[in-house]
Amino acid sequence: MVEKTLNFIVSGGEATGGPPIGPALGPLGFNIMAVVNKINEETAEYRGVKVPVDVTLDTDTKKFTVKVGMLSTYALITQALGISKGSQTPNTDYVGDLTFDQVVNIAGRKREGLLAASLKSAVREILGSCQSMGVTVDSRSAMEVQALVAEGDYDPKLAEPV
Numbered sequence: 001m002v003e004k005t006l007n008f009i010v011s012g013g014e015a016t017g018g019p020p021i022g023p024a025l026g027p028l029g030f031n032i033m034a035v036v037n038k039i040n041e042e043t044a045e046y047r048g049v050k051v052p053v054d055v056t057l058d059t060d061t062k063k064f065t066v067k068v069g070m071l072s073t074y075a076l077i078t079q080a081l082g083i084s085k086g087s088q089t090p091n092t093d094y095v096g097d098l099t100f101d102q103v104v105n106i107a108g109r110k111r112e113g114l115l116a117a118s119l120k121s122a123v124r125e126i127l128g129s130c131q132s133m134g135v136t137v138d139s140r141s142a143m144e145v146q147a148l149v150a151e152g153d154y155d156p157k158l159a160e161p162v
Helices: 021-028 032-042 073-081 100-113 119-133 142-151
Strands: 003-011 050-058 063-068 096-098 135-137
Touching (some): 032 050, 073 100, 073 119, 100 119, 119 142, 135 142
Antiparallel strands (some): 050 063
């Protein structure tokens, strides 16, 4: 059993049999469209966002698995807002407004890849990204919300299951 892992960056739900996937799989004798369809199925919720994907291939049995990698905080925020990029002048021009619940959701999805010791710390990291992108939270600047989180105003929403 020889396993080979290939890494691709694809647009969520829009992978094709062309480069980079087709040329990488063709010489290995895999059904390219079966792999592409599985990638599109796994990444459908990230439509239009660039997503890292790992495809693990068993060259003997021709079986494969698809694992979707972790998106960047920037990608998750832009996806939640439905925007293409952050503000060029983040302290004066705001490009969108997230709810605090959306921030908590993004922090929960990113938690595994963050250095934060708690959900509260993870939320503060996400708020820092919001600030640098020109994104407000509940119609307040992300810095203001970050101060409220530090003071404990949002602690009931940040209680972690025991």
